[in-house]
Amino acid sequence: MNTIFYTLGKNGYLNITNRCMMACPYCIKNKWNNKFYGHDLKLEKEPSVDEIIKSIDDVKKYEEIIFCGYGDALTRLDALKETAKILKSKGAKIRINTAGLANRYYGKNILPELENLIDAISISLNGSAAQEHNLLNKPQFGEESFDEIIKFAKEAKKYIPIVVITAVELPSLDISKVAKIAKDAGIDFRARPYLDNDEK
Ligand code: SF4
16 A cells, blocks of 8 residues: 555655656665655555545644655645645644755746745755756756755745755765855755665
């Protein structure tokens, strides 16, 4: 059975798509065969909003409900907004984990549409320059993605209360440089562990 909703620690996670704007060679979905700590995150079909809502037992049990699976939930902007509206009305705090390329993907600024729906957004920036970022993440929009992500993070601050740039502690990446980029942009930074062991 494919997993739409899974839990980790105090948070609940929503896996609503397997589509992504990056093709990161280090993505654990490849080496973990789409599994994640006992859950199968490979979706045979993308769930409807109704299926997403029904997959969650009780939003109040979780500190945050986070759109984060083996894909970028912002590829399903309408479903994400509709889901967030329902969850918000039930008292949830909502976060999106994203590659930060949604404005480029849609060719417009989608961030105003998230205002009052989303409490926090974590934006991955695994690279400290355009060429390095392109090599490490293979984004759909090539080297222009790097500047686009930083622009997206700055713009997000106008509409979303908590904006954080994150970077994975990849062996080949000097994340202190990414932390400096975030600081210079006036955005909080958080390092994320590199999951290199087998899925268990
Ligand atoms: S952005 Fe995340 S989900 Fe997408 S390929 Fe990279 S690591 Fe995997």
